[in-house]
Amino acid sequence: MKKNLVRMAFCIVLSAVMVFFYQRHLAQDKPAFALAQAQKTIYLTFDDGPSDSTTPFILDVLKEERVPATFFIIGRQAKRRKNLIRRIQDEGHSIGIHSYSHIYSEIYRSPEALQEDIQKCSDVLEGILGYKPQLYRFPGGSFCIRDELKECVKALGYSYIDWNASCRDAELINASVEELVQSAISTSADRQTIVMLFHDSAHKNNTVWALKEIIRYYKDAGYAFEKL
Numbered sequence: 467m468k469k470n471l472v473r474m475a476f477c478i479v480l481s482a483v484m485v486f487f488y489q490r491h492l493a494q495d496k497p498a499f500a501l502a503q504a505q506k507t508i509y510l511t512f513d514d515g516p517s518d519s520t521t522p523f524i525l526d527v528l529k530e531e532r533v534p535a536t537f538f539i540i541g542r543q544a545k546r547r548k549n550l551i552r553r554i555q556d557e558g559h560s561i562g563i564h565s566y567s568h569i570y571s572e573i574y575r576s577p578e579a580l581q582e583d584i585q586k587c588s589d590v591l592e593g594i595l596g597y598k599p600q601l602y603r604f605p606g607g608s609f610c611i612r613d614e615l616k617e618c619v620k621a622l623g624y625s626y627i628d629w630n631a632s633c634r635d636a637e638l639i640n641a642s643v644e645e646l647v648q649s650a651i652s653t654s655a656d657r658q659t660i661v662m663l664f665h666d667s668a669h670k671n672n673t674v675w676a677l678k679e680i681i682r683y684y685k686d687a688g689y690a691f692e693k694l
């Protein structure tokens with residue numbers, strides 16, 4: 467009897483370890499689209515924050531709806547908003563690096579410049595969180611990034627991830643809540659695995675309202691909500 471229990475415990479631990487490493491394998495070094503899931507899954511991702519005028523309200527909605535998300539942080543924004551970074555962490559969301567300065571002409575000048583920028587953001591986040599995030603999102607996405615810069619990010623040990631759907635709150639000027647919701651739905655095209663792009667930079671009020679509707683839509687459509 468005792469032997470059986472030990473054997474069972476061993477199997478459970480072994481399965482947990484296997485699932486953990488399999489998930490890590492899926493997340494590593496792969497674009498968003500390789501995060502294939504058996505179940506319909508959506509990852510909500512927020513770039514360019516934190517900001518005082520948007521991030522707290524985004525967090526409120528996520529809390530009300532009980533769904534996790536991933537925040538790709540700009541280091542210079544985080545420096546002055548340590549409490550918001552701690553709140554993101556405390557409420558169980560994932561945190562990734564989205565550059566220190568977000569100035570394309572500076573960070574994409576060379577692999578050395580990119581490395582310096584990432585390191586600067588990493589230092590800020592480590593000072594607040596107590597660990598170095600291992601996720602990275604290229605400002606503007608990796609779609610048009612030179613191979614040498616992608617190699618640089620991989621060599622530093624980061625997994626970088628893009629998106630395959632967006633509420634388009636960065637491109638649409640003065641978009642209504644309805645336009646943002648419709649953009650999210652039409653760009654995701656009911657994919658099995660969705661990585662949705664939002665922005666929690668300053669004054670994205672309509673993103674906050676749209677988020678609530680977007681979450682409801684995907685809940686009704688049977689999606690599981692995961693963080694990266």
Ligand SMILES: [Zn+2]
Nearest residue numbers: 513514605606
């Ligand atoms: Zn950005």
